[in-house]
Amino acid sequence: MLTFIGLGLHDERSITVEGREALRASDRAFAEFYTSRLVGADVADLEAYHEVEIEVRDRAGVEQDPDPILNAAETSDVAFLTAGDTMVSTTHTDLRLRAEERGIETRVIHGVTAQSAASGVTGLQNYRFGKAVTLPFPYAHGGDSVPESVIETIEANRERGLHTIVYLDIKVGMGPRGPDPDHEEYMSADHAADLLATEWADVLAVAVARAGSPDSIVAADRLSALAERNFGDPLHLLVIPGDLHHVEADALAGLADAPAELLPEH
Incomplete structure (x- = not known):
């Protein structure tokens, strides 16, 4: 068995x-x-x-x-x-x-996943999420920016009004120069926001840090603003919201301190 x-x-x-x-x-x-x-x-x-x-x-x-x-x-x-x-x-x-x-x-x-936690801690409804993506470290894909496939997926979800979970790269046993058994690296939400802000600086995003822990953080703001914050120890992820139901907007305001000007009026 x-x-x-x-x-x-x-x-x-x-x-x-x-x-x-x-x-x-x-x-x-x-x-x-x-x-x-x-x-x-x-x-x-x-x-x-x-x-x-x-x-x-x-x-x-x-x-x-x-x-x-x-x-x-x-x-x-x-x-x-x-x-x-x-x-x-x-x-x-x-x-x-x-x-x-x-x-x-x-x-x-089964165990609790980051996918279900992303919906639960942000207040975004799980059936309004589209295709998820993983944002790699630039060195991992041989470039210096966000892969086109990541941009295309986020844009496709946004066009359909759907939210996007952005999983952040983890490198264990593999470093910038190849296999390294001592290497551990976890992309932070601020680093991810900084990468994505080159494409969508003023777009609303939600950083989730250490979901499921006693010191979890949920913060909503422009990507450019999230890029300036420090969210502490891993693990982190980002959510790029699509169209917001009024309950979702209230949740982001009440649970993640989203700026009012970034939320729809209702």
Whole structure:
């Protein structure tokens, strides 16, 4: 049995009760933190709280060499852990399909994701979001600006009146000069806003920092203004709102201190 367990957004306690029970009942636990991580806990915290040993795999160890995980799951109960949800954004469908092809039973225990949190903390209605994008560090795509694909997606959503979640780049084990096991870099909301402000300086955006944590921040303003702020420790994301329902406008004003002049009158 291979059980995919989402750990949620913040620390060792963010997992669901079902996920915690499955993790404690497993014979072996693997995890990856190159797609995302818990901002309030490290591996030692997870191991102590859940009373398990966790083997952390890098990207190559999951995507190119999954046999240790799959071999273990053929004869025992194995848990595979990620921050957030293992099948949303940090998707591991390929690993699940490989297990199914080998006749290994699988199941998924979902966790809270940045996607659902972005809607919940901003007050923007989840069914009014369009296609999401990831904003990479400029060095990661060989350029010095925002990739055209990101601009096109945001513009297409705005033309349809839809909100856009902008996930911010994470680089773990990979630096500007190539593979680096000690490298960890997390794009901040102000850095992202600065990149996007070259295209939409006066456009309303919402910065979300450390969603799910006790010290989360939600701030709405022009991209050029958000670029001047410091949102603290990771993880961050941005939301570019589309057309606003009056309840959404009220939420951005009341929950994110959006300037009145940037909101529709009603």
